[in-house]
Amino acid sequence: MALKNPRADHYDRLETRAPKQREAALLAALPKLVAHAKRRAPGFTRILAQVDPAKIKSRKALATLPVTRKSDLTELQAMQRPLGGLNATPVAKLAKIFMSPGPVYEPEGRAKDWWRSARALYAGGFRAGDLIANTFAYHFTPAGSMLESGALAIGCTVVPAGVGQTELQVAAIRDLGIGGYIGTPSFLKLIVEKADEMKADISSLKKAHVGAEYLPPALRQAMLARGIRVTQSYGTADLGSLAYESLGPDGSVNQGMILDEGPLLEIVRPGTGDPVPVGEVGEVVITSFNRDYPLIRFGTGDLSAVLPGASPCGRTNTRIRGWMGRADQSTKVRAMFVTPKQVNEVVRRHPEILRARLVVEGESGNDRMTLKCEVKERPGGLAEAIVGSIRELTKLRGEVELVAPGSLPNDGKVIEDARKYG
Amino acid sequence: MALKNPRADHYDRLETRAPKQREAALLAALPKLVAHAKRRAPGFTRILAQVDPAKIKSRKALATLPVTRKSDLTELQAMQRPLGGLNATPVAKLAKIFMSPGPVYEPEGRAKDWWRSARALYAGGFRAGDLIANTFAYHFTPAGSMLESGALAIGCTVVPAGVGQTELQVAAIRDLGIGGYIGTPSFLKLIVEKADEMKADISSLKKAHVGAEYLPPALRQAMLARGIRVTQSYGTADLGSLAYESLGPDGSVNQGMILDEGPLLEIVRPGTGDPVPVGEVGEVVITSFNRDYPLIRFGTGDLSAVLPGASPCGRTNTRIRGWMGRADQSTKVRAMFVTPKQVNEVVRRHPEILRARLVVEGESGNDRMTLKCEVKERPGGLAEAIVGSIRELTKLRGEVELVAPGSLPNDGKVIEDARKYG
Structure with a gap:
């Protein structure tokens, strides 16, 4: 491989x-x-x-x-x-309209490989003539069509399997000698477990291209141990394929995803x-x-x-x-919505703040919120001024904690919900 | 319309x-x-x-x-x-492989409108720019792909809805102003009933193309009364579209299906x-x-x-x-399978028989079978000879009844199971 x-x-x-x-x-x-x-x-x-x-x-x-x-x-x-x-392009000239939960409608145009998934599949080792099961859903949501169109553009032969019916999935892999899997990592795990349960030989399955949810490294390792090399890509129902993993000379998966x-x-x-x-x-x-x-x-x-x-x-x-x-970290504090936009508005009012993070703590009904601000200098009255801005913009009382540059974690969080639930 | x-x-x-x-x-x-x-x-x-x-x-x-x-x-x-x-065409050069219950595998090639469903949809009044919901399943079975590829070939815009999720189907028709339905007649009925229940306005729906099961004339009339004109076609998962209905000048549906x-x-x-x-x-x-x-x-x-x-x-x-x-009328008689092929073998042995029909009667465990034979002439010993052939070919005892040409019903039946069940 x-x-x-x-x-x-x-x-x-x-x-x-x-x-x-x-x-x-x-x-x-x-x-x-x-x-x-x-x-x-x-x-x-x-x-x-x-x-x-x-x-x-x-x-x-x-x-x-x-x-x-x-x-x-x-x-x-x-x-x-x-x-x-x-x-x-007017709707009447499009090929398809999808409907994702929300509902949000998404278009598909008439160009070949409209979602650009062929490039991602190719980087994952998919080639013309490969027989693959596409287990993304084709009904309402675009994932099935998104990956199918890319696989067809490469020249793969697709079994449009959709999601569910694990026993049928195993039977198809076994009967047809399917070599490739496309779908979510969790459904791949279900299929492999079902095959074990059925004592079905699915050793024809050598590669898998997954997406739409987090791929645990342990699952990737477990699949590799069975001879299935897993690569992943990242895309959305609005934009199609955005980034994908590639393979090293030994078949190992390179770090990160390439745009x-x-x-x-x-x-x-x-x-x-x-x-x-x-x-x-x-x-x-x-x-x-x-x-x-x-x-x-x-x-x-x-x-x-x-x-x-x-x-x-x-x-x-x-x-x-x-x-x-x-990214959407909007949360309710004392029954009021606090949004990243409000937090950023506070930051904008005080040029001294380099970066900020609102931490919400406490027990249900007794929420406390603290805006942690990275600042280089601490002019007198800064913290009090920020407290005033918080009250004005969120209608809520909040504490302020000034911290050194670089001390807030790099995880994209503007609002951290640190409350205990359940 | x-x-x-x-x-x-x-x-x-x-x-x-x-x-x-x-x-x-x-x-x-x-x-x-x-x-x-x-x-x-x-x-x-x-x-x-x-x-x-x-x-x-x-x-x-x-x-x-x-x-x-x-x-x-x-x-x-x-x-x-x-x-x-x-x-x-070798599997590696095909576009898709489907799997129908059985399991039976069916191919789809790479040519445009490979299943020839565009012609049937066109005769049912579907045109470029029509927005249609395709409610045939896309998963494993070919019906979804079969009708989608024809609709796309005409230039329709397809909402790949699949089967099930009736509320979502109604919401999509209402939100998008979908004008055409493709699917089974019974599922169309379910959607319309659900829309009534939801008090959802789906008056945008003006035409429906149905197949895969019997269309009761009363259902066609009920849909027409709501402003939905229903046409049907006949096809199979192995052969694609085979015959379809067409419309008269007033929008009424012509008799029969055209090949x-x-x-x-x-x-x-x-x-x-x-x-x-x-x-x-x-x-x-x-x-x-x-x-x-x-x-x-x-x-x-x-x-x-x-x-x-x-x-x-x-x-x-x-x-x-x-x-x-x-057509497959194979049935069990006193725990033994009797097949149309066996009946036809009996007929073949006796050139006097113009047409024959095996009628199975009686109550469970006490089956009687009678071969009704259309004959022009009745030479002596014919019935007895046929009884002998029945025994030899089916290993079962059967009566013979000689009838006049044209007296058997024209319903394609070679074996009629007239037993009472339940």
Whole structure:
């Protein structure tokens, strides 16, 4: 299963471009994308009303545009069915419309490999002629179609298995000699356990590509011990494939996830549109160059961070640390909602604060909240002034604790809920 | 919703060819098809070992070839995974493999509208830009993919809804203003009832294309009364779309189902490969010109009959009466299996028998069977000789009743199980 020459084994030549070349190409495409979205997608006509597309030709300029968050979609879509006007291609010209819980509607266009999953599968060792079971659901949600279209683009033969019916899954792998699995890591575990229970020979299964949930390292190891090499990728129902793992010469999995060649990534401080320094955990914000659904600064609500350095597989794109949790840390304190946006508003009012983290503690009905602020200097009255801002912005009483720069954890959290439950 | 000019409103010009031209085209393609199947599909290399493809250029010649029955597939596929060697395209070059209960595996190739469902949907009034919910299952079985690929080929936008989750189905129709439904008639009924219960406005739904089960005329009427025009088609997981209904100028549904332009149809006496006279009910046997899966004389196990006359919609192809039940009438009599094949073997031994029907009566554990035989003449000793043949071929005692030609019902039944159960 090891790739003979992994450094040469790339999906296309885009993957090995010089990073400067890639960055130049993305930035050159940016003004056209913004113009296209403004012209064709009524939602962006409104959102970007004040924006001159020709001026959006740098990351700095991009960072001035508003972030449209995944959490805004339900409201936007209720205002304008079905896609909140964020689609540049009219619904009648699309291939499919999906419906995820919320409900949130997501489009699929008519281009081949519209979700760009082929690149991720290829990096995971999937090749033309491979027979694979796609166990993502095809009903309502896009995951099944997303991975199927990529597998077909590579030239794999797909068994559209969907989720559930574990015994049937095992029977299909055994009868057909299926070599590849696509789905969630937890469902892979269920299938393998069911095969053991049925004493079914599923040794044909050699590779698995997983996503949509956390992959425990122990599960990856346990699968490898059975001869199944697991790679993962990260994507969303709105944007398609965003980043993926690659393989080393010995078949081992390289650290981190490599960005897809399509989208432009920013990592921002949760609740804001402000990019964080390289390495700091924040919210994944994507600008998608998809012509049908040109999302500009789309806040995924997912946490990740840039992983410095290049992947040993020869792909030159930025690496990220994969999915690190959800960015939306809105929480209720004494029956009032406190949001990352409010916390960031407090920080904005006091230039002395470098970084802040609101820690909520206490027992049910007796919540205490403390804003821990990294500061270099501590001018008199600063803490008291911040307390005043907290009260004004959250309508709640909060303590303030001034701490040294670098002493807050790097986990993307703006609000930490440290209360005991249950 | 009525079509302005339905006579001109055809999917392509094949549909209005002179019947002689169509027949000539089918027969001209036959020797090439047989040669292709013999060369590329190892199963047919074996099945057609004694056949000279060049000689199979008439229906009479075709009728000499063995019928491969749907009921043979489980065994054939167990011998040679996954498709019994009936596929001419290797699995690694196919797009998908499905798994239906049995299990029986079915292929899908890479050609656009591989299942030919676009023609059926078009005749039911589906057009480019229509937003439709496809409620056939996508998981394991091919129905979802079969209808989706046709809808996409027309240019419809598909909501891949799958089966189940009735409330979600209603919400999607209401939120998106879905205009078309694809699925089973019974599931359409469930959705409409759920919408009533939820008091949800689903008046956007104007047309439905149904299949896979019997459509009660009362249900079609009830839907029409709500403004939903229902058309149906008939197809199988092995062969794709086979026949479909069309619309009259006022939007009413024409009688019968028109054959698809692809396959060659024969109606044979159940259990045999012998074509029956026009109008008589028998088993649907299809010769499929699909390059990937060139099924030659494939016995579907379904009953139907040719409906004489032409459809008023201007399509010139043969009409059939739609799906009329299952042909496989194998049954247990006094704990022994009796099959249509055995009955036909009895008939074959006695040239005096024009048509026969085995009627099984009595109460559980006390079965009686009678072979009713249509005969023109009644030479002495005939009934006794037939009784002997029955005993020899079924190992069971059976009565014989000689009746006049035309007195047996025309329902395709070779074995009638008239026992009372429960």
